Structure formats: structure tokens, C-alpha cells
Amino acid sequence: MVLTLGGTLKPIQKSAKLANVLYDIRGPIMDAARHMEDEGQKIIKLNLGNLAVFGFDAPEEIQQDMIRNLPNSAGYSDSKGIFAARKAVMHETQKQGVAGVTLDDIYLGNGASELITMATNALLDNGDELLLPMPDYPLWTAATSLSGGTPVHYLCDEANDWMPNLDDIRAKITPRTKGIVVINPNNPTGVLYSDALLKSIVDIAREHGLVILADEVYDKVLYDGVKHTALASLSTDVLTLTFNSLSKSYRSCGYRAGWMIVSGDKKNATDYIEGLNMLSNMKLCSNVPGQWAIQTALGGYQSINDLVCEGGRLRRQRDLAYELITAIPGVSCVKPQAALYMFPKLDPKVYPIEDDRQFFLELLKETRVMLVQGSGFNWKQPDHFRIVFLPHEDDLREAIGRIAKFLESYRKSHGTQNVQVENTLASQVAIKLVAARA
Numbered sequence: 001m002v003l004t005l006g007g008t009l010k011p012i013q014k015s016a017k018l019a020n021v022l023y024d025i026r027g028p029i030m031d032a033a034r035h036m037e038d039e040g041q042k043i044i045k046l047n048l049g050n051l052a053v054f055g056f057d058a059p060e061e062i063q064q065d066m067i068r069n070l071p072n073s074a075g076y077s078d079s080k081g082i083f084a085a086r087k088a089v090m091h092e093t094q095k096q097g098v099a100g101v102t103l104d105d106i107y108l109g110n111g112a113s114e115l116i117t118m119a120t121n122a123l124l125d126n127g128d129e130l131l132l133p134m135p136d137y138p139l140w141t142a143a144t145s146l147s148g149g150t151p152v153h154y155l156c157d158e159a160n161d162w163m164p165n166l167d168d169i170r171a172k173i174t175p176r177t178k179g180i181v182v183i184n185p186n187n188p189t190g191v192l193y194s195d196a197l198l199k200s201i202v203d204i205a206r207e208h209g210l211v212i213l214a215d216e217v218y219d220k221v222l223y224d225g226v227k228h229t230a231l232a233s234l235s236t237d238v239l240t241l242t243f244n245s246l247s248k249s250y251r252s253c254g255y256r257a258g259w260m261i262v263s264g265d266k267k268n269a270t271d272y273i274e275g276l277n278m279l280s281n282m283k284l285c286s287n288v289p290g291q292w293a294i295q296t297a298l299g300g301y302q303s304i305n306d307l308v309c310e311g312g313r314l315r316r317q318r319d320l321a322y323e324l325i326t327a328i329p330g331v332s333c334v335k336p337q338a339a340l341y342m343f344p345k346l347d348p349k350v351y352p353i354e355d356d357r358q359f360f361l362e363l364l365k366e367t368r369v370m371l372v373q374g375s376g377f378n379w380k381q382p383d384h385f386r387i388v389f390l391p392h393e394d395d396l397r398e399a400i401g402r403i404a405k406f407l408e409s410y411r412k413s414h415g416t417q418n419v420q421v422e423n424t425l426a427s428q429v430a431i432k433l434v435a436a437r438a
Contacts, residue, residue, distance in 0.1 A: 021142040029361050033370045044399045046388045047370045049187075049340045050180045051251045054390040058252040058293075059303050065296040066255070067290050073288040076225040079280045081108025081259070085294035092298050097170070097233035098242070105262040107276065108294070110286045112217050112243040112258035117143045118283075119213060119241055119260065122275035123178055124149035130213075131172060131180040133164060135343065135377035135384070137187045137215065152177070153378055158345065161334055162189040163197050169204060179211035181206070185218040188377050188386040190336020192222065195229050202235045211269075212240040217258075218339040220249035220304045223315055226337050232263045239264040239272075246290070247302045248298045248340065257290035285355050289345055314340070314389075317396060321389035324400040328407055330419075340390060346383050350416045351407070356382035367402035 033043045045053070052058075086106040093101040109115035116139060124130065126148040132140050134153035144151040146242065155168040169180070182201060184193045205212050214231040222228060232240040245258030266273060307314040322335050322342060330350030336342045346353065353359045356373035359382070364370050374384030389396060411417040 009160065013088045017146055017148070019145070021145055027362055028357065029370060029372070032361060032364060036365070036368065041368055043364075044369045044391065044395065044402075046391070046399060047372045047386075049388055049390065050253055051248070051340075052253060052355060055392070056251040056307075056390070058250060058255070059297070061250060061299070061300055062246075062250060062255075062293045062296050066293050069292040070289060073292065075288075077285040077291060078286050079277075079283070079285050080104075080106065081286065082288065082291045085257075085291045086259075088295040088298040091259065093230075093232070093261055093263070095355065096230040098261070099233075099236050100228055101261055101263050102268075107260045107262075107280055108286050108291055109258050109260065110243040110256040110290070111247060111253075112260070113139055114256075114259055114283075114286070115243055115260040116140065116213075116215070117146070118276065118279045119243075120144055120147040120149065121344070122272060122279055123147070123211060127176060128178045129174060130174045130178060131169060131210075132378075133181065133183055133186070135188055135374065135379040136181075137183055140181050140183075140215070141378055149178070150176070151378075153172075154180075156186075156189070157356060158334060160184060162191040162343075163193060166197075166200050166203065166204070167346065169201070173204075173208050173210075177208065177210060179213055181213045181215065183215040183364065184231065185216075185221065185338030187215075187218065187339055188341050189334065189370075190339045190341050191334060192226050192228060192337040195234075198229060198231055199234055202231070202238055205238050210238075210273075212238055212264075214240060214242045216242055217245050217248055219244065220302065221308060221314070221340065222338045223308050223318060224337060225301060228338070232261065235264055237265050239266065239269045244291060246297055250293075252293060252297070253289075255290040255293055255424055256287055257293055258286075259294070267424070291356075316389070317389045317393060318342075320393055321387065324404075325387065328400075328404045329411070329417075331407070341386050341388055343377075343384055343386050346385070346407075347385050347419075348381075349419050350364065350411060351383070352414060352416070353382040358386070363403070363406050367406050370401050371403075 037043055041149060085108055086103050089106050090101055090103060120143045124147040128149045129152045130144045130149050132151050132153050133156050141151045152172050154172055155165045159163050179262045219228045232242050240263050242261040245253055246252040306312055323343050325331055326333050330347040331344050333342050333344040356375050360371050360373045372386045
């Protein structure tokens, strides 16, 4: 697009603030997939945790509550959200053991994404640093950059079940570091952090005066009987912002209903909280029909438990996807304990990939299966990808079967079919699990 100014043509360019914004879960590969669909090709989309398209419907009582309250939803609500929904969130914090949360500490938004952007905008000045996990959910890196901050990625260690590396966190703290982001349960790896690890992160935040931003949107999507600990429950003196939503646990992505909770040392953060209130007022309110669903969701029957228990659909699909993925030569994976994803590794000796985006674009064109490459989650090496295990079992078998054939063809074309597979911790775990089943 061009703009005429005094007879000269001046190109209209995007803001320089977008230079570090990466959002490949809806990026070039998705654009290519859309073009293929326009040509009549059917794409299996394993790029996005969009539950509805795979037959995971929102609980009927949530739908009914929204319908009943539509007549009361035409006007603006309080900028922080309706009373009933915030009260329900407050009760949820009490169940989680988070101390000192009042109604004023709760902000409702159009999903957790909007609130994440609001929190980073209020926190960061130009040049301020925010510690983010690597791999990350790319929204966090994008929001940090758009807020004028500098994203600094700390390493999560695959050899240690993807736990954050505490030494790396400490090494990357500078006088400009304002906070640390913790995604638990984790996206994209699907792991659940141990209480000991969480307590260590709290200790680091306390020592350096950092704000903790806890992304816990998958806190109810848990397998194998594991328990989630709310990070905010581990301290009363460290300012903690917790983000959650209806999108995943309640299969309500499109309702755009999320919440943010401020806890810990609020007295020392009055100016920051004033900033949050200013931004909350600027957006007037989040969508009101979605807000009405929150009370019913949090207080009603937790149907997610039926999906993640032994024999539940999500549990079965996780197990199947893990078994099929790790059966492919040169592919290893830490088995996810939570969430909707796994983050397999392609052994670089077997798959000498230089550009992972181009690699998975070629995979899409040949297999009609859409995945997200590891660099889309700010992983620095071209050797990982995220897979969503939401499709029905037959569709999962079909999709991963196509991936396996593509990888087999790649090994043959690059002469790596006979290369000894890297004996990583993840592959050792896979071998043990297969042996246990036998």
C-alpha cells in the first residue's frame, strides 16, 4: 500500500515494535494451509488447541447459562467484570490456597491473552526485561516486545523433564529485569512443574524483587493422577499475577472469558495496580455473555475430569499419540503430564534440518498435516515440533502415519536411515514404558 504525499509515493510500513513478534501457531504455514483448503484439499490441523473443531463441546450448563443471561448482557459491565463471576474466581483462589485475594484483585478479560497483554503493558518500560521460558507460548514474547520490553528466555531442560534451569534463570537476571513468566502446566511441552521447582522460582523472585506472572490455563487438564499447585499459593510476600480462562478446561475457546488475579505483596505495588486499573478502564469491559459462564463453570460439575481420567478421551489420545510418535526412528519425546500437546525432538543426526519452518511447510504440502515448528515457540534449534493430540484416535493414527512416512522419505533422501538414534533421556523413558506394557 502506498500513500501520496506531494506527488511522491511513501510506503506504509508496519510498526518497528513488531520486529520481534512471532506467532507461528497462526503464521505462514497456516496461510499455506488455507490456500490448500481453497483448492479443495482437506488439512488435518494439529497446530492449535482449538477443542471445538475436534468435537469437544462446551458443557451444556455453561451454554444454557449464557443463553439465559443474554437479556442482561447488552450493556457494559464493571470494567473488572460482573460481580458473580469475580466472586466465583475469588472462591476458586480460596480452594487453591491463595491468600488475601479480594474482589478488587480480580480482572476479567476476553480470554487470558488480553489480560497478559494488559499486564505487560502496565509493567514494562522501554528496555525493561521479562524472563520467559524457552520454549515458550509465543504470545508472551510478542506481548513483551509490543510493550516495549525485552524478552529474555531462560532454558527449560529437556533432559530434566523440561523443568526450568534455575542456574540459567539466575544468570539472566539484570538490573532491568522486572519479572518472570512461569507457564505451568506447560505449553508447548505438556509437563507439570514440581512443587520444589516452583518454590525455588518464588525464592529467586523474592531475592531479586521480581513480579511473578503465572500462566495456569491448563491447571485442570491433568493426567495420571498428578496434582497442580497454584504458584500464588506458595507465598504471601511476592507479587504474583495468575492468568486462567474457560478456553481449555471448559472447552470454551470462542467465548473469550478469562481472568487475572493479583496476590502477594500488593502494598508495594500500588502504582503498578493503578496502571492495571487504568488499562482495565480503557477497555470498558470484556464481553459480558462470556462473563456469565464463569460462575457456572467454576462452581459446577468438572466434566474435564471425565476426559483426563483413565479411559477418558483425552487420556487415551495422549497415550496413543505418544506411542505412535516415539515409535518413529529418531523421534523422542518427554511424555506430557498435562495440557493438550507434546513437544517431540527430531534427532539432528537423523534429521539434519537447517530451517524448521521450511521443513514443516514441506511436510504440510506433502502430507496435508499442519504442525508448528519448534522455532515458533522461540526454541533456538531446528529440532522440535509441537503436536496437538485432540483428534479422534483414528484421525490421530492417520495424521501421525502420514508424518512417519514423510520422515521415512526424508531419512532415505538424506542417507540417514541407518544412523544410530541418539539415546536421549526421553528415548530411554519411552523404551521403559514400552517394556512395562509388554
